[in-house]
Amino acid sequence: MTVSTLSHAQSNSELEERLAELEQRIVAAEKRAAAAERRAKQAEQEMAEVQANESEPVSQDIESRLAEVERHANGEEGFSFNVYARSGLLIGEDGKSSEGSPYVTPAGAQGGAVGRLGNEPDTYAEAILNYKMRFDNGAKAKYTTMIADSVTTSNDWTAGESNLNVRQVYAEFSDLPSFTGAFEDAKIWAGKRFDRDNFDIHWLDSDFVFLAGTGGGIYDMQLADNWKSNLSVYGRSFTDFPVDSMNPAAEETDSTDNLILTSNNYFGNWQWMVSGMNAADNDERSTSGPLDAADNGVHTMVAYHGEDFFGISEGNSKVAVMHGQGLGAATKTIGGNGNLTEDATATRIGLYGTTYMAPKWRVAPAILAETSEDRYAQGDQYDWATFNVRLANELTENFEMQYEGSYQWMDISPQGYGGNNAVEGDYTKLTIAPTFKPQVGGFWQRPEIRVFASWSDWDEELNDYSASDSFGKPGFTGDDWSFGVQTEVWF
Amino acid sequence: MTVSTLSHAQSNSELEERLAELEQRIVAAEKRAAAAERRAKQAEQEMAEVQANESEPVSQDIESRLAEVERHANGEEGFSFNVYARSGLLIGEDGKSSEGSPYVTPAGAQGGAVGRLGNEPDTYAEAILNYKMRFDNGAKAKYTTMIADSVTTSNDWTAGESNLNVRQVYAEFSDLPSFTGAFEDAKIWAGKRFDRDNFDIHWLDSDFVFLAGTGGGIYDMQLADNWKSNLSVYGRSFTDFPVDSMNPAAEETDSTDNLILTSNNYFGNWQWMVSGMNAADNDERSTSGPLDAADNGVHTMVAYHGEDFFGISEGNSKVAVMHGQGLGAATKTIGGNGNLTEDATATRIGLYGTTYMAPKWRVAPAILAETSEDRYAQGDQYDWATFNVRLANELTENFEMQYEGSYQWMDISPQGYGGNNAVEGDYTKLTIAPTFKPQVGGFWQRPEIRVFASWSDWDEELNDYSASDSFGKPGFTGDDWSFGVQTEVWF
């Protein structure tokens, strides 16, 4: 027992020691726990503050203020600036400025454009100043003004040749809270403008339709599930035209307005546009023949906006047929030509598409063709057709070779109108243009800087159409080379 | 004892086990405490970093950088864009552009405006480009240039009719640290400008005074506790006017400058403006009668800027009396008319006010009237008075009906000046204009898009005043309707 007692005593004192040590350790552990709890509590408070700060002033206030200045920087609010511009040299073989323009041929005066690459002699610049407003009630308004100039001189100071003018001044409202139902997404506008829904064949510098003038209208009425519609009235001025006078010795002039009521309708990819117009007293305009000038007209267009390259490959395509009568026989610039006769008719087709033929090869074919009769004189006929193809081979990130081939056939019988002669023939232009871009990647990427060589040729007969047009100029008779450098910019 | 010894042994071994378990648990607890302390320490360090980051770069640096870009977005610093513009159609009963203008009557040439609603045939656009600078020393500078155009054609390309010109080019400095005392809040300016303190009767498109030209001056001198004062010199050009020649067969012209020294003084709501002017050699201008053209003049205006509607209700109101002699007899466009005779006198009163008559009904009456004698010829007299009221009934958030009635009486005896005949009569115009706005809420809310019908009538006698003014046009003889659509924008 002694042993056991001894061991008891031993074990008891050992237990005592271990217990005392444990008690000390537990006191220390409790102190540490208390300290840790204080630190945790403090950390939690600070964390709460940080989180409060974070979610409130930093995240929310800064976020919304930043979003607003971003809307200003992005042009969604306040002032924004848009541009279309081209400027460069077009020099002929003789080292002088060359005649040129997509509208250079006898068909050009009737809208018969040819390819523009290496064919533009002008500095043309549009500066578009916008201001976008957001109102407390959610409504938005946009004001747009455009100033534009076109000169062919290469000099810097062009006050003598300046054509600077204001082409657009309009306001457009959207998101109007009191517009509901079919009008929920409708936008209304008034002023002077290019119609929002104009679209073009870029390579011919020709719109399918170019509706512009001063008026007002409404866009994007939802008339049915698959039917969106626009309705506008546009005025255009016919100014100081000669009228047939009782007294043939007196030169008399009149002015009038061509008022155009136009409706655009969208059904999926299809567009149907119809326009009627009236210009009071325009029939009193003096004409060369028995036909009166038209004082009214109709115009219509059916168009298909393709989301691929004619169903063949990726890309896009557009096809449209336009027809007009009387004042509507200006198939592109709707209502813009007061010289058309009451019997004038015109039918035009236009189409283009863009796609990649191969990874670095883009192609864009286009066709524009018109037949028109009794346009300015009884029995006259203006028939023309343009075939154009633009090719681009993207060689580096910043460089591509562009090629354009353009062919136009025309058969024009003006019946003496304007002192012009009947001609029939064709025009061909081939252009090669090494082109620099900040970033290649499609036909719509701008700006571009290009140098180019362009060869054009045409039937000699076309030089006889008019003594005052480009083909009537001495020394510009076909088989012509031109060279140049040009920039084209839009944003 | 055995039992107790046994229990001792049992209890000892049990204690031993419990002790061993406790020791293990305390070791584990200590490890957990150590781990927790490490985690707490790390969390505290990270917290400190987060807090440092938070209070420094995020809150302060971001805040000040954001404040600067906000000043740019808000137009307080850097570029900003302001606009006044109107554009639309004004079509008469015959379907053609109608004559029209607030200055359409015979009194119009002397500043006798009538109501503008449904009476504006033009696209008029001002684009104002500003740039505001802040300097390290706290000084601020503003540069302003305005280009403006006015055409009546509805066409988009208006190079042939363009009136695009630069109306303002000036710089203005403020917050100059070395300007102290009475000059502490003073602003100095030079260049070509519209005076800052011009104010208008909007509905008549007429300023009370329109002081503009090229010069320099100082604004907002605090001459006494209740006296703020401006002092400016403005030049205006009288160009190529005919002078009486020794040799009556020779047509001779001269040009001169009308130098206007002008002081504007504000005492509470009262304004007193006084201007003296001198145009060297303008008295050599050839006149039709015995009176010489004036080569100097004085002009003064007393105005009251009311903060309510003539003390009757909430709103605002302005009342002013202007008087001028000699060159000062152009009571609105101070110093702008070089044809005035040395004896010319003119006294004009103008007033308007705006208020809500009922929750959704706004009203703005205005009066402008003048009597003037010996203006361009001895014994001539030009008396006219316009009463105008604009009403608006706010029907939805985005739509209101606007109404305007305008009446002008005039009695003009030109004594043959300008080949014009003496006439006396009155003019009345009534207009109704359904008007769309992004947000209704007062007479100064823009943009607006309005359609309108306007009927005007006048005494037949007024058509005899001049063959070359609007009322002299055949077919514009009174009882005329016009229709149109128009936008008006300012910001």
Add this chain to the structure above:
Amino acid sequence: MTVSTLSHAQSNSELEERLAELEQRIVAAEKRAAAAERRAKQAEQEMAEVQANESEPVSQDIESRLAEVERHANGEEGFSFNVYARSGLLIGEDGKSSEGSPYVTPAGAQGGAVGRLGNEPDTYAEAILNYKMRFDNGAKAKYTTMIADSVTTSNDWTAGESNLNVRQVYAEFSDLPSFTGAFEDAKIWAGKRFDRDNFDIHWLDSDFVFLAGTGGGIYDMQLADNWKSNLSVYGRSFTDFPVDSMNPAAEETDSTDNLILTSNNYFGNWQWMVSGMNAADNDERSTSGPLDAADNGVHTMVAYHGEDFFGISEGNSKVAVMHGQGLGAATKTIGGNGNLTEDATATRIGLYGTTYMAPKWRVAPAILAETSEDRYAQGDQYDWATFNVRLANELTENFEMQYEGSYQWMDISPQGYGGNNAVEGDYTKLTIAPTFKPQVGGFWQRPEIRVFASWSDWDEELNDYSASDSFGKPGFTGDDWSFGVQTEVWF
């Protein structure tokens, strides 16, 4: 043993109690540890979130978004606006607009400018609208258009006198990733522009060379370690000049283009510029004498761009010698003068420097001188030299006194060209201009608002040079005072 047993029993129950207490405390400690761990874990998770938020959306996302809007606000990206403008009054002793201009003397037509301070009668304003783009591949593009106007009328509506025109329209690309080696920092451009590297003597309103027109080129090719080079082609138009006709009765005109190939080369502070030019058929221009008009020319300039005031003190200085022959004899406006003969030669020197003479006294001397022979007619000679010094004494933060002395000697023998007479003489102008600035501190600080008094005098003989220039005007014959106020702005 009893004691011991008793003590055993006692000690055992005591141990039991202490153990039980310890067990309770360890349970509590474990619970607290578990709770602390949960709190720590939650705190760590929240911390992680905070840090994630902080480094991601707050610091990084906000930072990058803010940096982008700052680039917009600073004009590094998107739209930006630059201006040069001056506007004010220049009134003679007679109280009318005074003749004046740095180019007022007979030498002025050949580029012989005198000091501009108190010598400018016009409102001249340039508005430069830029748009800068950054592409995903790192490339940058800049579009610039400038509209400018110059009128001398003081009126606000200047449609009748307007010279508003578009002086620049160009695009410039940089940072093109596929440009490497010598082209790594190269920039390419095309359009209508002022050459980037033009530099001027500000106080004479004269560039050393002013190269401008329509074309394209490349800047900043690094051809060797110390050799940077530019290469450009510029076209300028010579329009509707008279040509010698077979039939002297018929007035015939022709137009051509002066095509200028120009290279600028920089070696440290030295610049060597060389330009060759050709204008086809310009030699058919009719001239008054036996010499043909030039159809080509060369021009060269050697310039030193000093980083101190001629090695004497801090400041800057520029010295250049220009020489040209044929069409190159327009030593400033390279290629801009089609009337120069095939034998024309001209040599011009220009220099200026700026420094502080004393803490608040700035000085800027300048010299411009040219000798030219066979310029427009055989044996003609145009020699002139201008010495100019501008002084400024900075008196407060916002005010300085400016002084300008200008002296020009000229000896012109036009040999009948332009109907002008040979004259020899000198011109002196002294001007004092108290000047306000938002912040003084150097010759390049703008905007400024100045009032000034200017006295000019010249040899009477100079009035005989031409009846149609300023010195030919009656009443502007020397010993003339003029006064005015003007602002000058650039940014």
